[in-house]
Amino acid sequence: GAVVSQHPSRVICKSGTSVKIECRSLDFQATTMFWYRQFPKKSLMLMATSNEGSKATYEQGVEKDKFLINHASLTLSTLTVTSAHPEDSSFYICSVRGAQNGELFFGEGSRLTVL
Amino acid sequence: GQQVMQIPQYQHVQEGEDFTTYCNSSTTLSNIQWYKQRPGGHPVFLIQLVKSGEVKKQKRLTFQFGEAKKNSSLHITATQTTDVGTYFCAGRGAAGNKLTFGGGTRVLVKP
Numbered sequence: 710g711a712v713v714s715q716h717p718s719r720v721i722c723k724s725g726t727s728v729k730i731e732c733r734s735l736d737f738q739a740t741t742m743f744w745y746r747q748f749p750k751k752s753l754m755l756m757a758t759s760n761e762g763s764k765a766t767y768e769q770g771v772e773k774d775k776f777l778i779n780h781a782s783l784t785l786s787t788l789t790v791t792s793a794h795p796e797d798s799s800f801y802i803c804s805v806r807g808a809q810n811g812e813l814f815f816g817e818g819s820r821l822t823v824l
Numbered sequence: 825g826q827q828v829m830q831i832p833q834y835q836h837v838q839e840g841e842d843f844t845t846y847c848n849s850s851t852t853l854s855n856i857q858w859y860k861q862r863p864g865g866h867p868v869f870l871i872q873l874v875k876s877g878e879v880k881k882q883k884r885l886t887f888q889f890g891e892a893k894k895n896s897s898l899h900i901t902a903t904q905t906t907d908v909g910t911y912f913c914a915g916r917g918a919a920g921n922k923l924t925f926g927g928g929t930r931v932l933v934k935p
Binding site for chain 1: 831855859867869871912914922923925926927928930
């Protein structure tokens, strides 16, 4: 399966700052990556689909100006939470889709805390 | 839109006992996947079911896809402390690519 790495694993920031999270596919060229958000003890909510070389596709209710996604290469997608507020505190996880079964391989996740 | 529900939300199990978690979709699925997320970790793919009525086993885990392809179950026998975690089902709609995750079943094992 694919190996996916996320950085940073934890970040604490002040309200109003922007935070960038990187997602790397280490052994797999991913034209598509998926960004999920997970609240404590809750399910995974798809935020957006990141497409290499083109604009991301956002799910209904997700603000594209708030959550900027860039997928500049086949191995790297970034999620920038702009002007973060405490309600943006969450666990953000990226994933790539496997070629065989269409299963998702997830990164380790990034826990964002906005003070 | 497509909704995927899981029950129970929480499962407290005595070590050595069996339990089952259920997954129900509001629409017919093309396939269903199961994932396990350990506390503090990220989801890890367990299995995919595609055919109506399909049953697959992984050691003590038995996965089943309903005949109508709208529900699925995961049965764990002789629960061990290593089974602790949250088990998510994720259904892919008949139309296309999107996976919709259920709410998960959080499993706690009492030694």
